[in-house]
Amino acid sequence: MTRIVKVTYSLAAAVAFLTFFNYLSSLQNEFVEWDDSRYVFENPHIRSFDLTFLKWAFFDFYAANWHPLTWISHSLDYALWGLNPLGHHLTNNILHSVNTLLVVVLVVRLVEASKPAIWKADKLTSFHYSHFIAAGVTGLLFGIHPVHVESVAWVAERKDLLCALFYLLSVLAYLRYAAAILLQGAKDNVQRAERKEQGAVSSVRYAPGPMLCALCFFILALLSKPMAVSLPLVLLILDWYPLNRVDSLKTFRAAFIEKLPFIFLSVISSILTIMAQNAEKAMQMMEFVQLQTRAIVAARSLIAYLWKMAVPLDLLPYYPYPKDPSFFSFEYLSAVVLVAGVTAACIIAAKKQKLWLSVWGYFVITLLPVIGIVQVGGQSMADRYTYLPSIGPFLLIGFAAAWISTKWYEPKKRDKIVMLSSVAVALFVVVSMSFLTVSQIGIWKNSIALWSYVIERQDAGVSIAYNNRGKVFIDKGRLDEAIADFDKAIALDQFYYRAYYNRGFVFDKMGRLDEAIADFDKAIVLAPSFHEAYYNRGLTYNKTGLFDKAIESLSKSLEIDPDDVDALVSRGISYALIGRNDRAFEDFNKAILLNRTYVLAYLNRGKLLLNTSKRELAMLDFQEACGLGSQEGCDRLQVLQLSPMN
Numbered sequence: 001m002t003r004i005v006k007v008t009y010s011l012a013a014a015v016a017f018l019t020f021f022n023y024l025s026s027l028q029n030e031f032v033e034w035d036d037s038r039y040v041f042e043n044p045h046i047r048s049f050d051l052t053f054l055k056w057a058f059f060d061f062y063a064a065n066w067h068p069l070t071w072i073s074h075s076l077d078y079a080l081w082g083l084n085p086l087g088h089h090l091t092n093n094i095l096h097s098v099n100t101l102l103v104v105v106l107v108v109r110l111v112e113a114s115k116p117a118i119w120k121a122d123k124l125t126s127f128h129y130s131h132f133i134a135a136g137v138t139g140l141l142f143g144i145h146p147v148h149v150e151s152v153a154w155v156a157e158r159k160d161l162l163c164a165l166f167y168l169l170s171v172l173a174y175l176r177y178a179a180a181i182l183l184q185g186a187k188d189n190v191q192r193a194e195r196k197e198q199g200a201v202s203s204v205r206y207a208p209g210p211m212l213c214a215l216c217f218f219i220l221a222l223l224s225k226p227m228a229v230s231l232p233l234v235l236l237i238l239d240w241y242p243l244n245r246v247d248s249l250k251t252f253r254a255a256f257i258e259k260l261p262f263i264f265l266s267v268i269s270s271i272l273t274i275m276a277q278n279a280e281k282a283m284q285m286m287e288f289v290q291l292q293t294r295a296i297v298a299a300r301s302l303i304a305y306l307w308k309m310a311v312p313l314d315l316l317p318y319y320p321y322p323k324d325p326s327f328f329s330f331e332y333l334s335a336v337v338l339v340a341g342v343t344a345a346c347i348i349a350a351k352k353q354k355l356w357l358s359v360w361g362y363f364v365i366t367l368l369p370v371i372g373i374v375q376v377g378g379q380s381m382a383d384r385y386t387y388l389p390s391i392g393p394f395l396l397i398g399f400a401a402a403w404i405s406t407k408w409y410e411p412k413k414r415d416k417i418v419m420l421s422s423v424a425v426a427l428f429v430v431v432s433m434s435f436l437t438v439s440q441i442g443i444w445k446n447s448i449a450l451w452s453y454v455i456e457r458q459d460a461g462v463s464i465a466y467n468n469r470g471k472v473f474i475d476k477g478r479l480d481e482a483i484a485d486f487d488k489a490i491a492l493d494q495f496y497y498r499a500y501y502n503r504g505f506v507f508d509k510m511g512r513l514d515e516a517i518a519d520f521d522k523a524i525v526l527a528p529s530f531h532e533a534y535y536n537r538g539l540t541y542n543k544t545g546l547f548d549k550a551i552e553s554l555s556k557s558l559e560i561d562p563d564d565v566d567a568l569v570s571r572g573i574s575y576a577l578i579g580r581n582d583r584a585f586e587d588f589n590k591a592i593l594l595n596r597t598y599v600l601a602y603l604n605r606g607k608l609l610l611n612t613s614k615r616e617l618a619m620l621d622f623q624e625a626c627g628l629g630s631q632e633g634c635d636r637l638q639v640l641q642l643s644p645m646n
Contacts, residue, residue, distance in 0.1 A: 004108075011136050012104035019143030020097040022434050026089050026153045026441045033447040033468045033475075034317075035156035038063045039074060041083050044595075046075040061276035064376075069223035070159040088155045095161035096143070096152045102168040103391060104139035107398065108132070109175045114242030130402040137426075138398035142391060144433045146312045149440040150383040154317075160387045163225035167388060170217035174235055177210035178243045215261055222265060226273040227388070230366045232262035237361050241354035277376055289321075289375060296327050298371040300335040301381040302364065309386070309393050312436055317443065318454050320462050321380045355399075363392040378464065401426070447472040463493040471502055474509075482506050497526035501533050508540050516540045531560035535567050542574055550574045565591040569600050576608050584608055599630045606636065615640065 031041050040046065045056050053075060057068040073091070081087025111131045142148070151160040221228035239245040239255045246252045308315060325332055346357040366389040372380065404422055443453045451469035454462055470485030486503035489496055504519030520537035523530060534557035541550035554571040558564060572587030588605035591598055606621030619640050625633025 007132060008105060008108045011132055012101040012139065015104050015136060015139040015143055016097040016101040018140070019100045020093055022144045022437050023093045023096065023152055023441065025438055026093060026444070027086050029085060029089055029153060029441070029444055030446040031085050031155060032444060032450050033472050034450070035063070036154070039156040040078070040088065046071060046078050049075050049079055061279040064277050064280035066272045066276040067159050067223060067225050069220060070162055070225065073158055073162060085155065089153070092152050092155060092158060092161055095165060096148070099161060099164050099168060100139050100143035102165070102172065103142045104135045106168060106172060107135035107138045107395060109172060110242055113175055113178065130406050133405050134398035134402035137401040138391070138394045140430065141394040141397060144430070144437050145309065145390065146315055146433065146436040146440040147308055147383050147386050147390060149437055149444070150317060151387045153441050153444040154384070157384050159225040160384055163221050163228050164388050166217045166221035166224060167228050167231060170214045170221060170231060171234070173210050173214035173217055174238070177214060178245060180210055218262055219265060222269045226269045227369050229266040229269050229369055232259045232266055233365045234362055235259055235262065237358055237365070241358040292327070293325055294372050294375055296332045296336060297322060297325055297380055298373055299339045300332055301371060302367065303335045303338050304381060305367070305386050305389070306393060308383070309390055314457070315383055315440060316454060316457055317450055318462060318464060319379050319381045320458065321378055359392040359396055363389050461488070461492045463489040463496045463499065466492070467496065467499045467502060474502070474506060479506050479510055495526055497523040497530060500526070501530065501536070505536060508536065513540050513544050529560055531557040531564065534560070535564065535570070538567070539570060542570070547574045547578045563594055565595045565598050565601065569604055573604055581608060581612060597628055599625050599628045599633065602628070603630060603633055
């Protein structure tokens with residue numbers, strides 16, 4: 001191992017450790033009511049790691065996403081930690097720290113690729129030190145900048161961290177591939193010079209090992225989060241600069257053909273992602289928001305992301321989509337002009353310095369899948385979307401720090417005041433970033449803290465914030481406060497079907513059954529494929545004694561989700577209550593076939609068997625329920641064992 005490699009990894013490890021230390025406070029955070037529920041603590045699928053789980057992970061569009069490796073990660077965490085949030089946060093912290101280490105290594109490798117001749121000697125010069133400063137500053141910003149808190153402190157954003165891990169590894173493997181090709185070319189030139197041959201040596205060269213590694217890591221990145229689809233274009237940017245493998249149409253064509261396997265996988269991943277989003281109607285906003293509107297909002301978001309990286313204040317977990325954005329307003333017109341101006345300036349500067357256009361191209365392309373041209377969800381932007389794209393702007397800051405360091409490194413030019421001032425500024429930035437990061441982590445401490453913060457910072461109000469805080473109030477038994485929040489959510493957005501559904505759920509718990517049914521009806525009108533509303537309406541109808549209506553509603557829920565064991569058991573109970581025992585047995589049997597550990601199915605089938613004079617079979621079901629941890633099953637089994645046979 002050369003001295004340069006030792007210094008590189010020592011620096012990377014130090015930055016990674018500082019990053020991990022900065023995020024220690026997140027280990028005290030809880031899960032939050034926003035995807036953490038669907039991903040982890042209310043997700044029954046991750047609670048077993050077997051072939052059934054793997055089939056679900058790879059072939060189900062659960063939660064409007066297709067990222068099987070992320071589900072596998074959550075399942076492994078559940079196996080290790082159960083529902084203790086500390087362990088899940090710890091995994092996120094470790095992944096972020098490893099990613100920070102890789103960013104430092106990547107910057108060193110990029111410098112090496114752009115200045116290969118300088119790195120031949122196994123000694124450190126002042127030039128090398130300045131570039132280690134660039135790598136260290138870039139990595140430090142990536143690791144401790146508060147804009148990344150959302151990706152790390154939010155357990156459900158594990159997909160960001162996993163995707164970035166394999167994305168960075170893929171780029172590093174590709175740089176090894178490019179170096180191997182460069183080395184082959186150098187050997188060819190030497191051989192040609194020795195043989196004194198005329199003409200060019202064949203340009204067809206290949207290094208299968210590193211390229212295969214890059215492709216495998218890319219597949220793992222796609223399996224973690226589809227945002228990785230930008231990688232083929234990023235590799236082409238690297239081919240242009242700093243690798244200098246593309247300098248003509250001919251070399252571009254060769255580089256493009258080389259990336260065809262990556263492009264093919266990106267297309268497949270994009271198709272699967274669109275299918276997953278459509279499965280839960282997550283792209284409905286595209287039906288109401290015109291393309292030109294999405295474009296100007298995207299331009300504003302690009303500039304806003306840069307501003308938040310430069311001045312990381314007022315970072316919000318949720319940025320609602322703007323109402324009635326206009327191209328001719330200063331906010332949007334200035335954003336479009338700035339984006340166009342920066343792009344034009346980078347293109348002009350590329351004649352002398354390719355770095356600016358390369359970095360700007362990377363920033364825009366990596367944001368392109370989530371910038372809002374293809375709008376998913378109701379947010380206009382999100383801090384988590386900057387996790388990978390931020391490397392570009394941070395790299396420029398790192399190079400700026402390296403340039404400043406060269407101004408006082410040489411003894412003849414060294415100015416102690418400038419040196420001390422630079423060190424003081426650097427320390428101030430690090431301490432400030434760390435303070436802001438720790439403060440931002442506190443926002444994610446629990447669900448009430450998270451959504452109360454959003455509500456306080458959004459003067460116009462955000463319906464999802466009130467809705468999600470209301471759900472937390474339900475869990476805490478604060479039902480009046482929950483209803484108040486759902487009322488506010490509905491007042492802000494009269495088409496927000498989940499708020500009607502959640503308010504109906506609270507009304508049901510409070511015994512206000514007619515109001516509950518009315519809210520479930522409204523949710524169904526607004527979202528006809530929302531099976532949970534049919535399911536809970538069926539439960540409420542059962543409580544009112546309208547068993548036929550309950551069966552009708554539960555049957556509709558099962559049409560939408562045939563494998564919902566809760567709905568099967570509930571419909572089975574309804575059938576039993578009106579004396580249709582054959583249909584009840586069908587539902588209980590199917591529920592048990594779908595989930596062999598579903599206690600309620602065994603209990604209710606056992607009760608029905610007992611009522612139909614099938615005592616021995618009933619005892620078997622109660623025994624099974626008892627073995628699964630049901631006290632009711634154990635009690636009923638004991639009573640039957642002690643009571644005499646009729």
